[in-house]
Amino acid sequence: MVVRGVHPAPVEIPDAVHALAGWYVGWGSVTPVWRNDLGGLTFRLEGAPLLPGPDTGSRPARYLKWVPAGAPCPDPFAEAGRLSWARRFAVVPKVIDVGRGDDGAWLLTEELRGTSAIEPRWRGRPRAAAHAIGEGLRLLHDTAPVADCPFTWTPAARTAALPAEARAAVGRPPAVDRLVVCHGDACVPNTLLHDDGTFAAHVDLGELGVADRWSDLAVASRSVARRFQDPQLVTEFFAAYGIAPDPDRIEYYRRLWDVVERHRTRLWR
Numbered sequence: 001m002v003v004r005g006v007h008p009a010p011v012e013i014p015d016a017v018h019a020l021a022g023w024y025v026g027w028g029s030v031t032p033v034w035r036n037d038l039g040g041l042t043f044r045l046e047g048a049p050l051l052p053g054p055d056t057g058s059r060p061a062r063y064l065k066w067v068p069a070g071a072p073c074p075d076p077f078a079e080a081g082r083l084s085w086a087r088r089f090a091v092v093p094k095v096i097d098v099g100r101g102d103d104g105a106w107l108l109t110e111e112l113r114g115t116s117a118i119e120p121r122w123r124g125r126p127r128a129a130a131h132a133i134g135e136g137l138r139l140l141h142d143t144a145p146v147a148d149c150p151f152t153w154t155p156a157a158r159t160a161a162l163p164a165e166a167r168a169a170v171g172r173p174p175a176v177d178r179l180v181v182c183h184g185d186a187c188v189p190n191t192l193l194h195d196d197g198t199f200a201a202h203v204d205l206g207e208l209g210v211a212d213r214w215s216d217l218a219v220a221s222r223s224v225a226r227r228f229q230d231p232q233l234v235t236e237f238f239a240a241y242g243i244a245p246d247p248d249r250i251e252y253y254r255r256l257w258d259v260v261e262r263h264r265t266r267l268w269r
């Protein structure tokens with residue numbers, strides 16, 4: 001097994017990941033691709049072909065998400081359940097395995113086609129990326145059936161574990177505009193795009209659940225604005241989704257997001 005790549009900063013491969021990767025890919029390669037702010041790591045695993053020559057025994061690459069014990073990231077088992085449900089209605093990673101040990105828990109999925117909209121190549125085509133993010137979110141909201149969805153992501157569910165003063169800081173939610181199956185972490189890095197700039201897939205669905213569509217729209221539009229540093233692109237995002245910005249709901253759902261994240265980060269550090 002070869003460990004490749006230390007981008008964007010050196011990554012220490014947890015012992016458990018080393019062991020898992022050895023089990024899953026033998027003498028293939030392991031490339032760290034992502035580190036989130038809450039201790040979670042994602043690796044791309046590529047199996048080595050069993051025999052040299054064209055395509056003998058090669059398998060699709062896989063992604064291994066690792067969540068250390070105690071990290072306030074969504075639990076890999078929660079994500080696996082949501083992915084398995086959502087796969088009937090949307091292009092999302094196919095779960096191969098999920099597990100837990102003393103050091104943490106992991107999720108293994110099959111590689112999807114497409115590249116994350118956070119990849120540097122999309123900085124040169126930000127308009128296409130903003131459009132595809134809006135389009136992809138609309139597709140999920142229009143396609144995944146609320147009545148069939150066993151998961152919830154309402155403000156009440158998200159604030160249930162917060163201390164009273166944090167809940168008070170969030171305030172009361174605005175009336176629901178439209179209940180949909182929300183992504184739960186709709187942001188630039190969690191959208192994959194095809195090479196031609198069209199929407200390809202959603203990843204990172206550990207919080208998918210039924211909620212007002214503005215729960216996703218508020219944070220996705222902010223992510224587009226921050227990533228591409230161009231207010232025009234937020235307009236492009238909303239146009240691709242097919243909705244006019246709703247300032248009150250946007251403000252509420254961004255505040256809710258920030259209070260929940262602040263609380264999580266405090267738990268972790």
Ligand SMILES: Nc1ncnc2c1ncn2[C@@H]1O[C@H](COP(=O)(O)OP(=O)(O)O)[C@@H](O)[C@H]1O
Pocket residue numbers: 033034035036040041042063065093094109110111112113115116189190203204205
């Ligand atoms: N099955 C997959 N196929 C392709 N890319 C993936 C897959 N799973 C994860 N990724 C890539 O890894 C990154 C990190 O995975 P993600 O689930 O978003 O982890 P985190 O919860 O730490 O943000 C994603 O932004 C995406 O680029």
Ligand SMILES: [Mg+2]
Pocket residue numbers: 189190203204
């Ligand atoms: Mg992510």
